[in-house]
Amino acid sequence: MNITIIGAGLAGSEAALQLSKHGVDVTLIEMRPETTTPAHTTGFAAEMVCSNSLKSRLPGTAAGLLKSELRLLGCELLPIAQAHSVPAGNALAVDREAFAVAVTQRLTDDARISFIRAEVKEIPSGKVIIATGPLTPDALTEKLIALSGAEHLYFFDAIAPIVAADSIDMRICFKKSRYDKGDDDYINCPFEKDEYYNFVSALREGDKHEAKEFENKFFENIGFRFYENCIPVEELARRGEDTLRYGVMRPVGLERDGKRFYGVLQLRPETASLTAYNLVGCQTMLKYPEQKRILHLIPGLQNAEILRYGSIHRNTYLNSPNILNPDMSFREKSDCYLAGQLTGVEGYVESIYSGLLTALNILGKLPSLPDETICGQLRRHLLTPSKNFQPANANFGLLPPLETRIRAKPERKKAMADRALEKMEEWVTQNNKIIE
């Protein structure tokens, strides 16, 4: 069997490594670096385009649970991410370039994978996985529309700026994890009251990018939608003067010498060498000169060198429950499969999972995954028609309630996570021929 995979992103790379591991020959076609997207900057496979975080490692969180389930299912990308992780408290954050280089190396070294660089504009014949992501170019998007016959939905993301570590004023900023849990991975920018309100009003009044002509059409039709965890910081500031300091700039647990600040902006390491830091929660669609001006109002960042500005992007996905079979193939073309964010999952790890899921489906006979698991419920989400189908990420709300009610949230989540892992372990034992 030979399978063509279009797109060496997170989903396509995971699917290729899974298929190869099970003795299937793969032709993997990636358009970068010759043709790129508005968000990618390199030609490497599995490039992470916004945050460098794969979210929490803690088993009592939905993101942590999803990763634990994926490890049981034999996920290939997570160990590579682990090998290239950077300090980020309880989160699994990676040195994004080192991670992408390592994935590219694995793919090119794999004798069963033929890695080709070209933009695919027509769906090739034979068995094929389309994993071209939320920024699929127009030519292939048109083919997808023709194939699915379904309405395409669009929404928009904003990404956060990155600053150079040696330009941060550490006489003002300080290193500390919230409540001193974990290592001192984050750098904190402390705000006094007047500094905070000055920053908020600058954000509110800042000049932002106007939507392009084609995007405006969609504003009128469906409204402006953001990836939930990427709401632009200026949008949050507009919602209320104190929204930021009760949210992403919460000062609680970040006191210095017993002093609590009015607000604290956290910076997360972007690279293993700690040379660059990401402004946590500061995704923005402000114009670049405005970003520079407003960012320099942040205590400790007065002279910060901006290595990457925030920006705005289109995001595309299909209405999977209406167009796909349970094995993720198109109803109209059963040798053509879908994977990644295009299917209606949302997030890096969810996209990796989707690549794994589609590969396991192709390897054959994937019986339904346990309902008690995040993986099982994300799969169900992709197959269950709804009036207003929206992308889903890992969250405890997906899981069925426990048989015995537990009132305290942390204990309840832990019990749900324990149940999920137990069910997944059972499933893996019963299906070891598929995933071993």
Ligand SMILES: Cc1cc2nc3c(=O)[nH]c(=O)nc-3n(C[C@H](O)[C@H](O)[C@H](O)COP(=O)(O)OP(=O)(O)OC[C@H]3O[C@@H](n4cnc5c(N)ncnc54)[C@H](O)[C@@H]3O)c2cc1C
């Ligand atoms: C701007 C932006 C920011 C995001 N930020 C986050 C975040 O911070 N955290 C998070 O968890 N999720 C984030 N997401 C959501 C999502 O997790 C990522 O987009 C994720 O990379 C999706 O994985 P994927 O494999 O489906 O697509 P991608 O990783 O985008 O991979 C698709 C690949 O296909 C290639 N390709 C596309 N079309 C063709 C073609 N016609 N021929 C050949 N190759 C093609 C692309 O070059 C790319 O390499 C973000 C999404 C966007 C758009």
